[in-house]
Amino acid sequence: MAPENNQDESLLELFVFETGQNAQQLEQVVLAAESQGGFSHDQVNEVFRIMHTIKGSAAMMSFVGIAKLAHRMEDLFFYIRENPEASYDSRAVSDMILSCMDFINQELERIRSGEPADQEDNQLLIHRIDLLMSVMTGNSEPHAGCSAKPPAGVSAPAPVPLGSESPGAKRYKAIILFEDGCAMEDVRAYSVTVEVGEYAKVLSYEPQDIMENGESAARVREHGFTIRFETELSLEEVRKKLMQTVFLSELDLVCETVEAAPTEAGHDDAEAHEGHPEAAEAPEASEAAKKPAANQDSTAQYHQQPQSIISVSVNKLDLMMDLMGELVIAKTMVVENPEIAKLEVADFNKSAAHLSKIVTEMQELVMSMRLVPLSATFHRMQRVVRDMSNTLNKDVHLTLIGEDTSVDKNVIEHIADPLIHLVRNSIDHGIESAEERARAGKSPTATVTLEAQNAGGNVLVSIRDDGRGLDREKILARARANNLLTKPESEYTDREVYNMIFLPGFSTNEKVTEFSGRGVGMDVVMQNISQIGGSVAIESEPGKGMNTLLKIPLTIAILDGMNVSVGDTRLTVPIAAICESFKPRQQDILKDIDGNEMIMVRGECYAVLRLHRQWNVQTSVTQLTDGILMMVEQDGKKRCIFVDKLVGRQQVVVKALPAYLKKTPLSRCLSGLTLLGDGSISLILDAGWLVETSINGQ
Numbered sequence: 102m103a104p105e106n107n108q109d110e111s112l113l114e115l116f117v118f119e120t121g122q123n124a125q126q127l128e129q130v131v132l133a134a135e136s137q138g139g140f141s142h143d144q145v146n147e148v149f150r151i152m153h154t155i156k157g158s159a160a161m162m163s164f165v166g167i168a169k170l171a172h173r174m175e176d177l178f179f180y181i182r183e184n185p186e187a188s189y190d191s192r193a194v195s196d197m198i199l200s201c202m203d204f205i206n207q208e209l210e211r212i213r214s215g216e217p218a219d220q221e222d223n224q225l226l227i228h229r230i231d232l233l234m235s236v237m238t239g240n241s242e243p244h245a246g247c248s249a250k251p252p253a254g255v256s257a258p259a260p261v262p263l264g265s266e267s268p269g270a271k272r273y274k275a276i277i278l279f280e281d282g283c284a285m286e287d288v289r290a291y292s293v294t295v296e297v298g299e300y301a302k303v304l305s306y307e308p309q310d311i312m313e314n315g316e317s318a319a320r321v322r323e324h325g326f327t328i329r330f331e332t333e334l335s336l337e338e339v340r341k342k343l344m345q346t347v348f349l350s351e352l353d354l355v356c357e358t359v360e361a362a363p364t365e366a367g368h369d370d371a372e373a374h375e376g377h378p379e380a381a382e383a384p385e386a387s388e389a390a391k392k393p394a395a396n397q398d399s400t401a402q403y404h405q406q407p408q409s410i411i412s413v414s415v416n417k418l419d420l421m422m423d424l425m426g427e428l429v430i431a432k433t434m435v436v437e438n439p440e441i442a443k444l445e446v447a448d449f450n451k452s453a454a455h456l457s458k459i460v461t462e463m464q465e466l467v468m469s470m471r472l473v474p475l476s477a478t479f480h481r482m483q484r485v486v487r488d489m490s491n492t493l494n495k496d497v498h499l500t501l502i503g504e505d506t507s508v509d510k511n512v513i514e515h516i517a518d519p520l521i522h523l524v525r526n527s528i529d530h531g532i533e534s535a536e537e538r539a540r541a542g543k544s545p546t547a548t549v550t551l552e553a554q555n556a557g558g559n560v561l562v563s564i565r566d567d568g569r570g571l572d573r574e575k576i577l578a579r580a581r582a583n584n585l586l587t588k589p590e591s592e593y594t595d596r597e598v599y600n601m602i603f604l605p606g607f608s609t610n611e612k613v614t615e616f617s618g619r620g621v622g623m624d625v626v627m628q629n630i631s632q633i634g635g636s637v638a639i640e641s642e643p644g645k646g647m648n649t650l651l652k653i654p655l656t657i658a659i660l661d662g663m664n665v666s667v668g669d670t671r672l673t674v675p676i677a678a679i680c681e682s683f684k685p686r687q688q689d690i691l692k693d694i695d696g697n698e699m700i701m702v703r704g705e706c707y708a709v710l711r712l713h714r715q716w717n718v719q720t721s722v723t724q725l726t727d728g729i730l731m732m733v734e735q736d737g738k739k740r741c742i743f744v745d746k747l748v749g750r751q752q753v754v755v756k757a758l759p760a761y762l763k764k765t766p767l768s769r770c771l772s773g774l775t776l777l778g779d780g781s782i783s784l785i786l787d788a789g790w791l792v793e794t795s796i797n798g799q
Contacts, residue, residue, distance in 0.1 A: 116158055116162050120158060127151045129483070135487070138191070146182065149179060152174045157295065161291065174230065177197075177230055189237045197233060272331050272357045273301075273330055273339055274329050274354070275329075276353040277327075277328070278351040290308075293326060294328065296346070301334070301339075422471065426658070426659075426754030430777075472508060473507060482524050486528065494534075496545055497532055498546050500548060500549070500551070506553040506555060508653065509654075512653055515633045523649050532566060549564070549565070550565040551563070558661065559655060560655060563650050563651075569644060600737060603637065630653065634678075636736055657755060659754055662752075662785065663676055663750055665748060666745045668718045668745065669719075673775060673783045676750065678788035678791070679732070680739065683702075689702070700725075708740050709796075711743045722746075728746065739792065740792045751777070757773060772786070
């Protein structure tokens with residue numbers, strides 16, 4: 102369950118974010134180890150470190166289920182690390198880790214949605230880890246042979262009374278300072294006591310009321326957190342463990358043990374020196390005198406530099422983008438004010454040009470802050486490929502190219518699901534079985550390639566496989582059975598046939614499996630990509646493979662648009678959807694047998710959509726030869742749009758439709774709205790609607 106006393110929204114959000122990042126990093130380490138055939142020493146240490154971090158964070162937040170599971174996984178890798186010669190099934194360990202991460206990710210999702218975290222569902226996983234460790238250690242007792250550390254609790258260890266030291270134990274005093282601005286210093290000090298309690302006997306700490314007193318955070322921030330403890334570990338071992346403290350700024354660690362016989366009063370010298378810090382630090386000074394250079398270097402490396410990267414809420418970046426859009430509009434309204442345009446003011450024009458330059462640079466900077474590399478999304482596909490390869494018994498290798506390509510975070514959220522569907526489709530439908538590949542003379546290991554590259558204001562994402570490719574005749578047969586054909590089969594181009602797989606409910610898979618065959622998935626790809634103004638194209642060669650090309654905008658917050666007028670109405674059409682604009686000639690205008698207007702362009706005939714008839718807009722421009730035709734294209738389909746005139750090209754800031762408009766039929770044909778330089782509102786037309794909508798009034 103969620104903690105009650107020590108949690109606020111910012112702390113919970115930070116926990117979910119950091120744990121999610123650690124989970125993703127851990128998954129990549131496991132997949133990399135699998136590809137290498139086993140865990141290297143560095144990878145074992147990395148898994149141990151990540152699990153240790155997750156355990157400490159979850160214990161601090163009182164998410165016991167996550168903390169216990171991470172602790173048991175930490176024990177497993179502690180044994181592997183301390184017994185490098187031990188033999189174990191690395192694939193079984195990988196499966197175990199990924200199952201644990203699935204549980205942790207599910208818990209994080211519950212926490213995000215405000216549901217209480219489950220404390221018991223991890224018992225089966227813990228039992229599986231214990232069985233795995235019993236096999237590795239060769240002991241009948243599941244937990245035998247693992248680390249002797251006690252399970253991490255969720256409360257700070259109570260200080261024990263000072264007394265005689267345990268045989269071989271030393272007493273240490275640590276003063277910990279946290280980085281400026283890290284916040285919640287009392288909670289972080291609480292976490293330190295939990296961590297130290299795993300390998301040492303905590304004697305005392307100051308402030309003693311770190312969790313009860315609300316003022317303790319300020320005291321820790323100003324004076325640091327002091328903790329005394331007793332352990333058999335050496336000074337350097339203790340220092341190394343404490344240096345793993347999150348947001349650590351400075352660490353002052355001394356050994357308070359004095360190697361001398363106990364006094365007659367029965368109190369050891371360490372206790373006698375409690376009131377004499379200079380005497381207590383004498384052994385450390387003596388040791389430093391013997392190795393001055395080594396200790397100076399060691400001390401220097403523990404003074405970390407101030408952090409140069411901070412985490413910022415996406416909501417704040419969204420708000421900044423909105424304000425930036427308002428600033429762009431306000432600048433345009435001032436600079437292009439018709440009253441000022443009548444005046445000849447040289448100084449104003451110079452200042453306006455300087456203002457425009459600054460606003461443009463700010464706009465580019467804000468945009469760059471929202472750009473996120475595709476690497477995290479691409480790397481998620483490695484898990485998809487691994488799981489499907491195991492389930493379908495296919496040997497598939499995933500190749501990633503251009504994963505450093507960056508796009509807007511909102512765009513990434515829209516393409517994550519389409520990428521998963523396309524990769525799954527390639528492995529399930531496209532990649533043949535090992536026997537089929539052998540008969541075709543192909544390598545037994547199939548290849549799926551994800552590639553991203555910049556193309557002006559767009560990003561091209563390619564999903565390729567070297568499988569069997571698409572079967573044109575099979576697709577046409579399914580379309581014929583579903584009455585989807587609207588013209589003779591011979592007139593369909595390959596691209597038109599291949600695009601049929603994106604129709605809702607369309608599937609050529611005869612057998613329903615857990616991955617496909619229900620007709621769900623490929624239509625989701627088209628819907629998600631169309632929502633952000635992107636397009637999908639398919640290339641396929643029978644027996645050679647298939648390539649699905651996604652063309653997505655760099656951002657959906659700002660787009661290049663062509664402003665047009667229809668009567669007194671201003672509209673904006675995305676530049677990416679416009680093929681050309683032209684003034685029609687009378688001899689090129691014709692009608693089909695149903696009376697619908699058509700236009701002949703270089704031997705090709707295109708339907709004409711009159712926007713003023715579609716929405717009953719009053720205008721004096723009703724003859725095609727008096728207005729302008731814009732040819733727009735989306736998903737291989739083209740249509741000519743009739744408007745009064747072109748107002749001009751402009752980079753516009755996309756605003757979401759108001760709630761009342763979303764409830765009207767008008768929302769189907771709009772992708773947003775924007776404010777123009779004169780303060781008027783322009784509706785942004787959806788390119789998909791322009792080419793798909795039925796034509797009224799003809």
